[in-house]
Amino acid sequence: MQVTWRDIRAARNTYAALSAACEVAGYDLVPSDSSTGGIICYSLNSINEPRLRSEIRDAPGITIVGGPHASACYREVAEYADYVIVGEGERTLPRLLDAIRTGSSGRIPGVATKDGYTPVDHTVLLDAYPCFSRIKGYLEISRGCPHACAYCQTPRLFGNRMRHRGIDAIAASAAHISDARFVTPNALAYGSDGRRPRLDKVEALFRRLKKNRIWFGTFPSEVRPEWVTDEALDLICTYTAGRKIHFGGQSGSDRILSMIRRGHTRSDVEVAVDRAVSHGLLPIVDMIVGFPGESEEDLGMTIDLIRQITRYGKVHLHYFMPLPGTPLASSTPVQLPASAEKIFGSLALSGRLTGYWTEPERRFLNPTGDTEEI
Numbered sequence: 001m002q003v004t005w006r007d008i009r010a011a012r013n014t015y016a017a018l019s020a021a022c023e024v025a026g027y028d029l030v031p032s033d034s035s036t037g038g039i040i041c042y043s044l045n046s047i048n049e050p051r052l053r054s055e056i057r058d059a060p061g062i063t064i065v066g067g068p069h070a071s072a073c074y075r076e077v078a079e080y081a082d083y084v085i086v087g088e089g090e091r092t093l094p095r096l097l098d099a100i101r102t103g104s105s106g107r108i109p110g111v112a113t114k115d116g117y118t119p120v121d122h123t124v125l126l127d128a129y130p131c132f133s134r135i136k137g138y139l140e141i142s143r144g145c146p147h148a149c150a151y152c153q154t155p156r157l158f159g160n161r162m163r164h165r166g167i168d169a170i171a172a173s174a175a176h177i178s179d180a181r182f183v184t185p186n187a188l189a190y191g192s193d194g195r196r197p198r199l200d201k202v203e204a205l206f207r208r209l210k211k212n213r214i215w216f217g218t219f220p221s222e223v224r225p226e227w228v229t230d231e232a233l234d235l236i237c238t239y240t241a242g243r244k245i246h247f248g249g250q251s252g253s254d255r256i257l258s259m260i261r262r263g264h265t266r267s268d269v270e271v272a273v274d275r276a277v278s279h280g281l282l283p284i285v286d287m288i289v290g291f292p293g294e295s296e297e298d299l300g301m302t303i304d305l306i307r308q309i310t311r312y313g314k315v316h317l318h319y320f321m322p323l324p325g326t327p328l329a330s331s332t333p334v335q336l337p338a339s340a341e342k343i344f345g346s347l348a349l350s351g352r353l354t355g356y357w358t359e360p361e362r363r364f365l366n367p368t369g370d371t372e373e374i
């Protein structure tokens with residue numbers, strides 16, 4: 001049975017992971033840049049969904065759609081797709097393919113159609129699946145997040161308990177690549193409950209991957225600022241190849257940080273920057289502007305923090321975007337004053353600030369119209 005995977009840049013790592021899971025079940029996901037094939041699979045985020053909606057609706061074959069947007073808006077997506085996978089796909093996609101192949105009419109847990117949704121009956125055990133197989137990707141070491149940042153889809157998609165892939169399983173996948181890059185909501189939380197660090201586990205992982213060049217704490221394995229301790233940075237400096245540390249700061253206003261439930265303060269960000277610099281690492285800090293309710297005073301504090309960070313490191317700036325399935329889904333971003341855009345433009349010209357703070361869609365777009373991960 002031919003199964004096509006619609007090649008979407010934003011979903012390349014999802015393709016690597018699902019292709020490995022489907023391979024175990026006897027299905028080969030064949031990549032394509034169009035809607036060809038008897039069965040075609042899509043992974044949608046909220047940026048590429050409007051662009052791909054009509055393609056899915058008009059596809060000649062059976063369409064299966066998953067990803068963060070489809071999971072959050074499954075009723076809406078089921079209006080134009082045949083099947084919607086809600087949440088994780090490693091077990092659900094092969095189950096659904098089995099049902100289509102055998103003509104079974106039973107409902108599949110974790111799948112929505114126009115006729116309704118059958119709630120999922122499992123949580124994926126990462127060790128039950130390889131990180132990737134023929135299609136190489138990043139090493140996904142953890143899933144789920146106990147934090148509840150109001151703008152973020154991760155805990156809504158993967159749950160609020162951290163699950164980790166075992167070191168043996170990670171090493172088995174890492175043996176097929178030279179550079180080890182990781183996917184995790186907080187790299188320094190590897191092996192922990194996401195609240196209390198287990199740096200012994202992080203070190204054990206590093207030791208085990210001694211044949212790989214390790215990139216840790218940079219995209220796509222950023223960390224939280226309050227986890228940037230001297231001990232953690234010592235480990236990163238000792239075992240990894242990178243000389244950068246990437247973490248989320250998000251706002252310079254403690255009022256906004258509290259409103260978005262970040263669970264850290266501005267001071268945590270300032271301390272993390274100092275610690276990174278004193279370890280000889282370049283701090284790269286994600287910041288967001290335009291949060292709903294962000295006052296002129298809040299924005300001023302964020303600009304002040306951005307200026308402070310860019311004296312020593314870099315800032316990656318985003319304009320707030322309400323994502324479906326999050327507590328801020330129906331909120332309205334605050335428009336930026338021209339004066340702020342001028343400041344950001346000037347910092348960007350000096351190379352100390354990157355990102356997109358005027359048109360949120362552009363941060364997901366590359367010149368070919370494909371999207372980056374959100």
Ligand code: SF4
Pocket residue numbers: 145146147148149152153154155185224
């Ligand atoms: S932004 Fe990071 S820390 Fe916050 S909920 Fe999302 S994954 Fe967790």
